[in-house]
Amino acid sequence: MFDKIKQKIEKAKGALEHSDERVLASIPETSGLSKKDIYRNRxxxxxxxxxxxxxxxxxxxxxxxxxxxxxxxxxxxxxxxxxxxxxxxxxxxxxxxxxxxxxxxxxxxxxxxxxxxxxxxxxxxxxxxxxxxxxxxxxxxxxxxxxxxxxxxxxxxxxxxxxxxxxxxxxxxxxxxxxxxxxxxxxxxxxxxxxxxxxxxxxxxxxxxxxxxxxxxxxxxxxxxxxxxxxxxxxxxxxxxxxxxxxxxxxxxxxxxxxxxxxxxxxxxxxxxxxxxxxxxxxxxxxxxxxxxxxxxxxxxxxxxxxxxxxxxxxxxxxxxxxxxxxxxxxxxxxxxxxxxxxxxxxxxxxxxxxxxxxxxxxxxxxxxxxxxxxxxxxxxxxxxxxxKGAIPRRPQGSPTVDENRVKEIINEHIAYWKDKGGDAMEHWRFEDGLRGAIADINAFAQFDNSRIGRWKALAMQRRAQYISRKGDSKYMWEWDQGFQRAIDEFGRY
Known part of the structure; x- marks a missing residue:
């Protein structure tokens, strides 16, 4: 199962090798997941x-x-x-x-x-x-x-x-x-x-x-x-x-x-x-x-x-x-x-x-x-x-749906919100990186028994550190934080 996930990720990396570096930022974050990781974090x-x-x-x-x-x-x-x-x-x-x-x-x-x-x-x-x-x-x-x-x-x-x-x-x-x-x-x-x-x-x-x-x-x-x-x-x-x-x-x-x-x-x-x-x-x-x-x-x-x-x-x-x-x-x-x-x-x-x-x-x-x-x-x-009796919900079996049009809407909403609040000086690409990085994780978790991401704080801290090691720190890392959690809230729930 997890070898297949890794193969999909490597294939995606090859297809995107000439694209914007920021798109690639989220992909290595998912490649190390094991079955034990998902058990412990879902x-x-x-x-x-x-x-x-x-x-x-x-x-x-x-x-x-x-x-x-x-x-x-x-x-x-x-x-x-x-x-x-x-x-x-x-x-x-x-x-x-x-x-x-x-x-x-x-x-x-x-x-x-x-x-x-x-x-x-x-x-x-x-x-x-x-x-x-x-x-x-x-x-x-x-x-x-x-x-x-x-x-x-x-x-x-x-x-x-x-x-x-x-x-x-x-x-x-x-x-x-x-x-x-x-x-x-x-x-x-x-x-x-x-x-x-x-x-x-x-x-x-x-x-x-x-x-x-x-x-x-x-x-x-x-x-x-x-x-x-x-x-x-x-x-x-x-x-x-x-x-x-x-x-x-x-x-x-x-x-x-x-x-x-x-x-x-x-x-x-x-x-x-x-x-x-x-x-x-x-x-x-x-x-x-x-x-x-x-x-x-x-x-x-x-x-x-x-x-x-x-x-x-x-x-x-x-x-x-x-x-x-x-x-x-x-x-x-x-x-x-x-x-x-x-x-x-x-x-x-x-x-x-x-x-x-x-x-x-x-x-x-x-x-x-x-x-x-x-x-x-x-x-x-x-x-x-x-x-x-329907008091406790049965866990849904369908995979999460991530609509690319909705992803773009969320990114544009973020940019529009900050436009008259100093947004031109910010790093909105970090928001997109966080959003897409979490989506990659959401899809990886779903491959194992339709799981969803849990331990949002711990996982975000881990992904944040990995991200900073590649892209560097910034006073606008809060944008990455918001993007990561927004993806979980929008796409990572049953």
């Missing part, structure tokens, strides 16, 4: 595999039948009731049962899913071999025998057969990034960021192991999320220390791997920090969008919530890359009691408006919560019913 229509590895009672309750509200307590209860072997067998059966229910053809061909976000706990990594001095250490032997890590790697390979990428999400950290049960243990406070020994273990041992064993050699692993839902922290000193160290450790092993962090419920805080630390090209910020938990949302009807989405989902997309790691079509029953009309119609509108807004501000796309449940289809929490 826009995601994704889904979470919630409840597959990290156990959550409300999703899959089979392992909780002997007691416990979190994974540590539930598995400990299994061991106490029977044995290590039987507890491990029960876990293995759960993993395999979950995976065996995945309808791969439907996900790829009907829903158009590009990727999975797979929540795991630090205790799953390496089948529990890295648990020294960590809270799950007493259950080391259970996970050694249950082999979740081996099953995860097999799942990654299976996903690759369907061109589905995998975001490995370290959902559970020792001590917890929050106090929720999905941290694996009951935590009275989110202590992870305050415990240097836990941070050291993650940065020096666990994350590097994941990267070497499951990221470097798996072309469809699209990124590594190093935290899930960090609590709000005004200064966030502990979070910033962990993130900077994690990025540095992973960059030494796999420099192109996207590292995903939490927005801590304050997106602008992380846009500022990534700009200050020059890490915007390596990091994606995960924001979760739920409109069913806060008292403010419960006090609104469905129409008010939907109308407020564009205002509440307005992240600084020009500064950093965002992804919506979790969202659903769920509204609280208090909201429904205030809402007149057909519930299914409101749900369809809610889902469509959410994903439409994500397309404008979340450059790395979205991951619906969640894929499946032990009993039933999950309703407004479930991907399958929401796709079938």
């Amino acid at each position: 826009y995601n229509h994704g889904v979470n595999l919630g409840g597959c590895f990290i156990l959550e009672k409300w999703i899959y309750e089979s392992v909780f039948d002997k007691g416990g509200d979190n994974e540590f307590d539930a598995v400990s209860s299994q061991v106490n009731h029977s044995s290590v072997d039987e507890a491990a067998s029960k876990l293995t059966k759960h993993y395999n049962d979950y995976i065996s229910k995945i309808d791969w053809n439907w996900l790829k061909n009907e829903a158009g899913i590009t990727s999975f976000r797979i929540p795991i706990g630090y205790w799953h990594v390496g089948n529990g071999q890295l648990l020294d001095e960590l809270p799950f250490e007493p259950l080391r032997e259970v996970y050694s025998r249950a082999k979740p890590w081996d099953i995860l790697k097999n799942l990654i390979n299976k996903a690759a057969e369907y061109d589905i990428g995998v975001l490995i999400d370290v959902h559970g950290l020792p001590g917890g990034a929050n106090t929720d049960m999905h941290s694996g243990c009951k935590n009275s406070s989110p202590s992870f960021f305050n415990k240097s020994k836990h941070i050291d273990k993650m940065v020096n041992v666990v994350l590097p192991f994941i990267c070497r064993d499951a990221c470097v050699n798996c072309e469809n692993v699209i990124g590594l999320q190093v935290v899930n839902e960090a609590v709000f922290d005004n200064s966030a000193h502990g979070q910033k220390s962990y993130y900077s160290r994690a990025v540095a450790a992973l960059n030494r092993i796999d420099p192109g791997l996207p590292v995903v962090i939490s927005d801590g419920w304050w997106p602008d805080q992380w846009a500022d920090w990534l700009g200050q630390t020059n890490l915007a090209a390596k990091v994606v910020v995960d924001s979760h969008v739920y409109r069913c938990f806060s008292a403010e949302d419960k006090g609104k009807d469905a129409n008010q919530i939907i109308n407020h989405l564009s205002e509440s989902i307005s992240w600084p997309r020009d500064r950093i890359d965002f992804v919506v790691g979790e969202f659903s079509c769920v509204l609280d029953e208090e909201t429904w009691r205030k809402t007149a009309g057909n519930r299914d119609e409101w749900v369809r509108k809610f889902g469509k408006v959410q994903t439409s807004n994500f397309a404008n501000v979340a450059s790395w796309g979205w991951f619906f919560w969640t894929l499946q449940f032990q009993y039933g289809d999950g309703g407004e929490w479930g991907l399958v019913p929401m796709v079938k």
